[in-house]
Each structure stands twice: as C-alpha cells, then as structure tokens.
Amino acid sequence: MKEIRYALLDPTGNQTVLVESEVPPAAQPSAAAQIMRQEPDAEQVGFYAARRNGAALRMAGGEFCGNAAMSAAVLFALEKDIADGTVSVAVSGQPEPTAVRVSALPDGSMRGAVAMPRPVSVGEERFPDGIRRPVVRFPGISHVILTSPLPRAEAEALAPLWCGHLRSASLGIMTYDRAAGTLLPLVYVPAAGTLFWERSCASGTTAVGAFLASKEGAVSLSLRQPGGTLRVETAADGRLVLTGTVRLRYRREILIDTE
Numbered sequence: 477m478k479e480i481r482y483a484l485l486d487p488t489g490n491q492t493v494l495v496e497s498e499v500p501p502a503a504q505p506s507a508a509a510q511i512m513r514q515e516p517d518a519e520q521v522g523f524y525a526a527r528r529n530g531a532a533l534r535m536a537g538g539e540f541c542g543n544a545a546m547s548a549a550v551l552f553a554l555e556k557d558i559a560d561g562t563v564s565v566a567v568s569g570q571p572e573p574t575a576v577r578v579s580a581l582p583d584g585s586m587r588g589a590v591a592m593p594r595p596v597s598v599g600e601e602r603f604p605d606g607i608r609r610p611v612v613r614f615p616g617i618s619h620v621i622l623t624s625p626l627p628r629a630e631a632e633a634l635a636p637l638w639c640g641h642l643r644s645a646s647l648g649i650m651t652y653d654r655a656a657g658t659l660l661p662l663v664y665v666p667a668a669g670t671l672f673w674e675r676s677c678a679s680g681t682t683a684v685g686a687f688l689a690s691k692e693g694a695v696s697l698s699l700r701q702p703g704g705t706l707r708v709e710t711a712a713d714g715r716l717v718l719t720g721t722v723r724l725r726y727r728r729e730i731l732i733d734t735e
C-alpha cells in the first residue's frame with residue numbers, strides 16, 4: 477500500500493483528479509480505478525508533476541485531454557502564485573507542450589485558454605452500418621460528431637464498437653445541436669476502462685469547431701454542455717483555442733495498492 481496525494485478540480489463540470497504523488501506508469505490504470513471508487517463524481521484521472529518551467533501531465537488512458545491540461549495549468553499557477561500568465565503543460569497524447577493562458581477570476585476560480593492540438597484528420601468516414609459520419613481525429617482520441625441524438629443505451633453500446641472500427645485509442649461521441657448551441661459528450665477510454673457521459677469535453681468541443689472550420693473557415697462558438705459552457709475559436713495561426721473555467725475543490729491523501 478502507498479499513500480498518495482491528489483487534487484480534485486472542476487473544469488466546467490468535468491470533475492478531474494490530478495495525482496500529485498509519483499505513481500509508476502504501469503500502476504497508473506489501477507491507481508486511477510481505485511481513486512475513482514473514492515471519488516464517484518470524478519470523470520477522469522491524470523498524473524501530474526510540477527517542473528521548473530511548467531507542468532507535466534499523463535492521463536490514465538494515455539490520451540490528450542484539454543480540460544485536464546487546463547486543470548494542470550491552474551494547479552501549477554496556484555502553486556507558483558501566478559494570477560495571470562501562460563503555463564506550459566506537457567500532456568500525454570501530444571508530442572509538443574501545450575500553452576495554457578490562465579487568469580484569476582473574482583469568485584476564486586481561474587479562466588483557462590488552451591491552444592488545442594491540430595487534428596490529425598477531419599472528414600467523413602464510413603461506419604459498419606454503411607452510413608458516413610463526421611470524424612475528427614486527434615492524437616489519442618477520435619470524435620464522431622452526431623447532429624441527431626441516439627438513445628443513450630445505443631450510444632453506450634456503439635462507443636466500443638466504433639472505437640475498434642476506427643482503430644482509435646479512445647473515442648468520443650459528440651451530439652451537437654447547432655440551433656440550440658449545445659453539446660452532449662460521451663467518451664470511451666478503453667485503457668482506463670471508462671465510459672462516461674461527461675459534463676463537458678474540451679477535445680470534443682474542439683472537434684466540433686474543427687469540423688465546422690473545415691466547412692466554413694474560421695469559427696467562434698460557445699457550446700453549452702451539462703456542466704457549463706466551453707468556447708472554441710480560431711486563433712491567428714489557424715489553431716483552435718478552447719476557453720473554460722477551473723476551480724480547485726480540494727486536496728486529499730488516500731492509501732492505494734500499487735502492486
């Protein structure tokens with residue numbers, strides 16, 4: 477057994493645990509599962525380290541996560557007493573460090589703006605039922621964009637099948653309602669053993685922005701999700717920047733089995 481310390485953060489409702497103690501990579505999926513049993517509101521677990529020039533973050537499933545990147549930047553900013561500035565975060569699933577702009581808000585939370593990774597590909601792909609659907613591929617995760625909702629049970633059953641069909645490390649099913657300005661995210665991460673209707677999804681929001689940009693050019697839109705609103709817009713260099721808010725809820729220490 478090993479005592480570990482972690483922080484629970486709330487990035488736009490997408491409750492995220494960042495483990496601050498060192499855990500060997502091979503033990504991280506098991507550690508994440510144990511922590512999530514202790515934290516039933518948590519939707520994902522990442523393993524965090526503060527470096528001299530920024531933060532490092534590895535998600536339990538090895539994927540890239542924009543909300544977790546924002547959370548890591550905010551945790552670093554709080555530790556270093558940075559009220560307004562840019563934090564470099566090295567994140568799993570992304571070869572280059574991610575720049576996150578953070579700024580303190582009057583209510584004690586922080587705003588984060590993440591320069592999201594460029595998609596590997598954006599387009600429509602054929603699925604086993606013969607239907608072509610929009611798919612946006614990022615390193616470590618692919619997002620299928622739906623404009624008509626599926627029954628929840630059907631979406632949950634299809635997520636692992638579509639993940640295998642697309643040969644993706646993880647998969648999001650993003651149900652987007654343009655008229656209402658809403659997004660309902662379902663995310664499947666097989667390496668972490670998780671399937672969640674997330675309260676917000678940063679990479680899924682970016683995927684919608686990337687798909688619209690491929691059709692219409694520059695984008696600037698806010699998407700209301702169960703946990704709050706995320707905004708995505710095209711930067712001057714053509715990359716998509718995602719903006720949300722993060723609040724540190726608490727830090728805690730627990731015993732876990734790392735064998």
